[in-house]
Amino acid sequence: MLLTNLKTLARWINQRGAADHRVPKVVFTSYFDPFPTGSTSCPDTALLAPTQVSYLSSLLQQLNGDIVRTITGLHLANVAVVDLSSAFDGHRWCSSDPWDYGLSIISLSNPFSLLSQAPFHPTPRGQQQIASRVTPVVNRLFASG
Secondary structure, X not given: OHHHHHHHHHHHHHHHHHHOOOOOOEEEEOOOOOOOOOXXXXXHHOOOOHHHHHHHHHXXXXXXXXXXXXXXXXXXXXXXXXXXXXXXXXXXXXXXXXXXXXXXXXXXXXXXXXXXXXXXXXXXXXXXXXXXXXHHHHHHHHHOO
16 A cells, blocks of 8 residues: 555656646655664663564565665656665664664653654764765756756
8 A cells, every 4th residue: 555655646746746837856765774683682672572673674674675666666757766774774773873763762761661752763863864865866856857
């Protein structure tokens, strides 16, 4: 369903733009991968078993592949996709400098509470990394007319 909706959304944007004689440039992104590799454990994964982390990572990889294949498969000149799946390599959870807030941000006073403030959101450095990958694609789209 998601992939069908992505295709539909991109086509609707094109159709509405064409009807207005102003087809916009559109950039989709996949998701960055915050999960540590292997069986590394730290406060950001404390509420998850290693098998759960591995499973979630495999689902994310599958989703990202589907997003990239779907958007590139549209062959629309004004639509691009940026694959962020490896954007945080070396800076995932459990590294010395993670670029994504993990589950440890939930609550220092009650680390087992699921009342989250912002897990799974990039840190300022993570946001810069995402921008560094998106900006060249946006520039390329606008340079191509």
